[in-house]
Amino acid sequence: MSLLDIRNLTVEFATAAGPFRAVEGVDVTLEKGEVLAIVGESGSGKSVSMLAIMGLLPWTATVTADRMAFEGRDLRELSPAQRRKIIGKDMAMIFQEPMSSLNPCFTVGFQIKEALRQHTDLDRKARHARAVELFEQVGIPAPERRLKAYPHQMSGGMNQRVMIAMAIACNPKLLIADEPTTALDVTIQAQILDLLLDLRRRNGMALALITHDMGVVAETAERVSVHYAGQKVEEQPVEGLFARPFHPYTGALLAALPERATSRRLPTIPGVVPGQFDRPAGCLFAPRCRHASDICRARRPEPLGPEMGRARCHTPLTADGNGVMQPQRMVTT
Amino acid sequence: MLGFVLSRLLTFIPTFLGVTLISFSFIRALPGDPIIVMAGERGLTDERYQELVRQYGFDKPVFQQYLDYLWGVLHGDLGQSFVTKRPVWDEFFSLFPATLELSICAMIFAVALGLPAGVIAAVNRGKLPDRALMSAALVGYSMPIFWWALLLIILFSGMLGWTPVSGRISLLYYFEPVTGFMLIDSLLSGQKGAFASAASHLALPTVVLGTIPLAVIARQTRSAMLEVLGEDYIRTARAKGLSPARVNGVHALRNALIPVVTVIGLMVGTLLAGAILTETIFSWPGIGKWMVDSIFRRDYPVVQGGLLLIATMVMIVNLTVDVLYGFINPKIRRR
Secondary structure, eight states, rough: OEEEEEEEEEEEEEETTEEEEEEEEEEEOOOOOOOEEEEEEEEEESHHHHHHHHHOOOTTEEOOOOEEEETEEEEEGGGGGHHHHHTTEEEEEOSOHHHHHHHHSSSSSHHHHHHHHHHHHOOOOHHHHHHHHHHHHTTOSSHHHTTTOOGGOHHHHHHHHHHHHTTTOOOEEEEEEEETTTOHHHHHHHHHHHHHHHHHHHOOEEEEEEEEEHHHHHHHOEEEEETTTTTTEEEEEEEHHOOOOSSSHHHHHHHSSSGGGOOOOOOOOOOOOOOOOOOOOOOOTTOOOOTOHHHHHHHHBBBGGGTTTBBOOOOOOOOOOOBOOOOOHHHHH | OOOHHHHHHHHHHHHHHHHHHHHHHHHHSSOOOHHHHHHGGGGOOOHHHHHHHEEEEEEEEHHHHHHHHHHHHHTTTTOOOOTTTHHHHHHHHHHHHHHHHHHHHHHHHOOOOOOOOHHHHTTTTTTTHHHHHHHHHHHHHSHHHHHHHHHIIIIIIIIISSSSSSSOOOOOOOOOSSSSSSSHHOOOOOOOTHHHHHHHHHHHHHHHHHEEEEEHHHHHHHHEEEEHHHSSSHHHHHHHHOOOHHHIIIIIHHHHHHHHHHHHHHHHHHHHHHHHHHHTTTTTTHHHHHHHHHHHOOOHHHHHHHHHHHHHHHHHHHHHHHHHHHHHHHOOOOO
C-alpha cells in the first residue's frame, strides 16, 4: 500500500470569468520514506495539487479525483473534523514564504505548542520540553529563548526552521514542502534542504518537494514528476530523468540549466504557461514546443507507458534529443 | 514605551489650545446674550445690565476675555455656571458617571455583538449570513438615532411595557452614590430590585447609543477579517489542523483587531456626541443633556469647560488605543 495514492486529481476554481482548471488529471503516488520532487514553472499547478491534498484550498476551488488515499484511507470520505486529525499530524506542509507564514501576533513558541496541543495529549510542561527538543532538532540556537521570540524578530532562515519544527512536531508520515528555499539566501537554501533530508532520514517520513530548481531536484529527489499547465507531463526516477527526458518540456527545462549550456546564452523556453483564456485544444505545451506537429495542436496526448516516463506527448524525445512521432500513437489516434 | 506616551502627551498641548479656542469662539458666535437669557421674561434695568456685563467681564475685548479664560483653565479653574453658580468642574464630575456608565455599556454592547457579527460575515463571505448582517449594519448605521430611540420606546416601553421610558432608576429606590455607576451602586445598596430597576432603565439607552458603533465595528471587523483571511499564516494555521473556530477566532481575529480598535477609539468621540441625543430623549442625567441645556442657556463657562473635558477624554482614549496596538501586534510595538 502506497502512503499516498492520488488518481486523476482535478482542481477547478470558480472565477468571475467562469471555471478555471488549475490541475487536470494528475496522478500522485508516494511510498513511505520516499522523496518526490515536483517541478514545473509558476502556474503549472504543482502547489495547487498539493494544497488540494492537504485540503487547504479556498472555497472557490472544486477538487475531484478517482481516488485520493492516504495510508489507504480515502480523504474524500472523511468529514472535515476527521480530516483535521490527519492534517498537521500525519501529513504536514511548509510554505514558500517563512516570514509571512507565521502569525505576527504570537510568539513562535505559542505557535509550535499549539500544533502539539491540537494533536497530542502532552501537558503544558511536556509540550514545552517537546518544543525545545524540536527547535534543537531543526538547529535553532538557544531554543528556550527563541521560543519567546516573535516571527519578526528572527531571520527568514530561522523562521523557516520554525515552520519545519512545527510541521514535524507530530512526526508526520508525509511532509509537503512547497518551494521551501525560494525566499531564502543561497547559503541558507542548502542548509534548509540538508535539514529536510536529514529529518526525513531520521524520522522515516516521505517528502514531497515542490520546486522549480532543477539543481535542488538533482541533489535531493529520488523520483521526479514534471508538471506543466496543470498536467503531469512526465515522471521518472531522478537518474533516468536527467539522463533521458522523454517530454520535450522536460528536455527544455534541463537544457536551460547553466551547467548544461553549450553556448554563451542560456537556452530558454519561449512564451508562457497557458492561462485561463488561451488554453490550447491539443497538447498544452504545443505552442511552445519545437517538435510540435499538427496532431499535437489538434489532440491532447494521453500518458505513454512507464518505460517512456508516462510522458504526455505525441512526439517524445529520442536519445539524441529530437522529437519523433510515435508510430503506435498514430495508429490509435 | 514611556517615551512614546510622553511624546504623545506633548502633542496634546496644541490640541488642547485648539479646543479652548474653538469652544470659546463658537459659543460666542451664537446669537443671544447670556445676561438677557439669565434675566428671563422679567427683563432687567439698563444699569443692572451694565453692572452684570462688567461683573462677567464682557466689557473687555474678546481677546482679553479669552486670555483670562485660558489663565483660569491653566490653574484648574473652569469657571462657574452662570445658571447654577456652581463650579463647572463639580457639575461635570457629578454628571459624568452617568454618561460614562451609559457609554461603557453602549460600547460593550457594540463590541460584544459587532465583533462576532463581523467575523461571521467575513467567514461566510457572499453567503446569506454575510448579506443579512451587512444589510442590517447598513440600516443601523443610516438610521437617525432619535427615530430609532422612539421606535424602541413605542415597542418596548409603550406596547410591551418591559422598560421604563426615562431616568436612571425607579423613584422607589434611593441611596447615596458611591461610584456614581447606578448598576454598581444599586448592588452595593443591597436594596431588593434596585439593580433590576437600574438595568432596565439602562437597556434602551444602551441599545440606542450602541447601534451606530455596533454597525461600524461589524463592518470594520468584516473588512479587516477578509484581508487577514487571505494571509499566509492563516493557511499555516489551517495546515496545523486547527478548527475553523480557532483559525478565525484566534489567528485571524487577533490580526484583524488593529483597524477595529482604531475605529473603537474613534467611536468614543461619536459616542459622546451621540450621548447628547440619547440622553435628551431618555432624560438621562448625564453630561450630554447638561451640555445641550447649557447651550440653550448660553451658559458660556459650562459649554467651554464641558467641551474641553470631553475633548480631553477623547484624546486620552485615543492615546490608549495607540498604546494597545503594540500589545495586539508586537510587530508594530514601538521601541
